Amino acid sequence: MNKMDKRELIITATCDLIAENGLQATPISMVAKEACCGAGTIYRYFETKEELIEDVYLTLMERFSDACLKGLDENASVREQLNSVWLNLYHYMREVPRDALLLDQLSVAPAIRGELQEQGKRRLKEKIDPLFARGREEGLIKDIPDDVLGVFVYGGISTLLRTDRNAPCAVPTEVTDEMLLSICWGAIEKRD
Amino acid sequence: MNKMDKRELIITATCDLIAENGLQATPISMVAKEACCGAGTIYRYFETKEELIEDVYLTLMERFSDACLKGLDENASVREQLNSVWLNLYHYMREVPRDALLLDQLSVAPAIRGELQEQGKRRLKEKIDPLFARGREEGLIKDIPDDVLGVFVYGGISTLLRTDRNAPCAVPTEVTDEMLLSICWGAIEKRD
DNA sequence: TAAGGCGGAATGAACGTTCATTCTGATACT
């Protein structure tokens, strides 16, 4: 096993444990056991536990961005592209609730500072911001700052799924893709 | 100072400290200092720290519910009533970011179990669910479960303000009440 | 090819700190 593999192994173990037990209930000793290494070894790859958490966060956001942008056709219409991103987001969070939970946990952790959050979102924003800009030019989207609309929709979807995780209700079976898009577009679409 | 005053004092102190430093950075000793009492005294009022946190959560949700339902006119139209609730929510979270932050912190804390969360939301739900039901009957609202629409809007607003707290941008100045309602209604409103 | 040695990687017991909780003696009230 080479250097990077072991590093990845530690990050993966940390992901698993935090998703299962929460952030403050996963001591380094537990990560070490899960990663089949000594506690000291972890400190060969990460200066502090905080740095490990930061890396976990960035790794997760990378996966998250990949999932959202999967199969995006940059030549398609704005509407089709946003549909794709939103459905990807929705499906990913439904199918990998572990990651969604992790994201919730980490986004309020003190280790995840503002700048790091920016870094995590960067790749996604670079793709989506121009999309909103185009939609706006085409008169398709409300005259409200793109960030506001984008964050609102993201917050709606993620909160919907978080609520369902906390108290499993009918969301997974009753909310069709069509319904979801109807809500999302309703929120941002310009009407006349 | 009577018994309840001291209890309230401890809860208030805990609120202040968690809002300022985060949950896991506020030890009991610090709460004791802030509340001007000994650490042991806190254990006269709360069995464990976890129970204290639970009480903080319920107190907070009570304040939150009050704020959202303030001035609600039950004889007004569904549209007017929902406007009132949403604007109350938005203004409260903008004007008392401390409470909004606290709510974020606590809603992912392991101490806040599913049942407790239900209890915290109960009063709000009891008022709002019938509102959605009426709106649905009047053909005003999408044929999508009320919970889904309600949670989506709540999630959108709260995430919007959380994002702004993390990296202060233009939300407070640029998003007018009118814009916000346009987004919220767009998300739930039935169109034909 | 075999033996010896070298250096980075890994280990996990030990350390110091922090924290929730308990204990104890003092204080205020009746």
Place this chain on the structure above:
DNA sequence: AGTATCAGAATGAACGTTCATTCCGCCTTA
């Protein structure tokens, strides 16, 4: 005086981090 309440020191468990030691693969040399 007796009871209830308090403050804060004491306690012990749990944690992040360190470090002396061990391990292991590779290179050198004969």
